Amino acid sequence: MVENKVIVVTGAGGGMGEAIVKTLLTNGAVVVGLDIADDKMKLIDNERFSYETINLLHEQDVNEVFANVYEKHGQIDGLVNAAGIAQNSTSIEDVTLDQWNKINGINSTAVFLTCREATRYMKKKKSGSIVNIVSVAAVRPRPGLQAYVASKGAAEMFTKALALEVAPFGIRSNVLHPGPAETAMLGQFSKIGEDVDATKEEVFRQSVPLGSLIEPQDIAEGVLYLVSDNSKIVTGASLNIDGGRGI
Template identity: 50%
Template sequence: MEIVIVTGAAGGMGQAIVKTLVDAGFYVAGIDLAEQSSFSHPNFHYEQGNVLDEEKVNVFVGQWERIGGVVNALGVAQSATPIEEVSMDFWNKVMDVNVKSLFIMTKAVVPKMKQAKKGAILNIASISAVRPRPGLQAYIASKGAAESFSRAMAIELAPFQIRVNTIHPGPADTQMLGQFAAEGADVEEAKQQIFVQSVPLGRLIAPEDIAHSVRFLLSEEASAITGATLHVDGGRGL
């Protein structure tokens, strides 16, 4: 059985991606730090696990003979903070979760994809990589690295018919969005005054908006697309 792996599968965006893929007929294996996922389906296998643990990831990936796709939806946010107040520990945490995890998971699945001569890898980055906001320097750097890593892997893996693409979500209506507000700020007010007003289409991005784009990029309809970055941002990147 060919499966699609989704990291960060218990989060708001991750769960929307899992549900959309299952509804489209994919068999999905999810992994996250949360003990369990609130989504349940016969075609969805969930495991608790830290994707920064290379041994755990190798065991998780090793359960399946064929891996058709990977969606790296795991991510950590940053509250708006001046650079002089950002600790080295926090910088390293953001880089580990948002970048190192992509390396570990990609390294684990590529041998199986090479053997099959097919596969699709999607890395969820952020429109902030091209339209920065002040005070998010660690997060923005990590998402820029995620996009560059995707492009590097796209050219390296193209001879094996493995496609690698990036999605840049705009401000998404998930629990993570409030974490970008400055410490002590009114989260709901920040959502309206900062994030909604920054989107030309005038609304936050729904997790399902991202999930539908993931489904397309994993499908055969996108078989000629690799090394691309899709902005699902309501025009925020303009």
């Protein structure tokens, strides 16, 4: 499905990112991982995998990394944006401008920066597929997560606007909405001082009609579909992988 496609995955050092990278490698892709943390990426031993430790908010570094990938491989076929940060549930009057800017920066601005560079090179081949991991919270918000929800809403509509703009160049751009997933991030949505395990069980798991948290592999399977030619007529779509949480 993705054999020999060159696919850049941001957040490759995270819970979903790791599963996405391994699934793409299993299916024959050439994968470049990008993350600010390299502890998981450096353990992936595959000749078709390389990685860069990078802060995705540093514009010049992002530009250089995509230029280098293109120079080395001669093509960029896919971009999967899985980098992101959570927000501790916080009353609006306690959210600082710095927190707002940081959350919106990584969850939204970094998506713009990477998509801008990826499309630059995809246009040369007149094909490509972008998958932006957003969140079902963008359409089913929770109290206290206003900055996170806003950042994800921006990423969703950006992805759709981009889909329309780059369709004439054979490039697709889709949203994947995970529901509450079993990764390190989930515990970071609790209020500070709250029992994280209890919140996972009582708030998050119980919010999923199918009754279990989403596994990183569930997300990876969706990414595989959206980045592959099996979804060649799908663009501007939002795919919920959320156990029904978005209903």
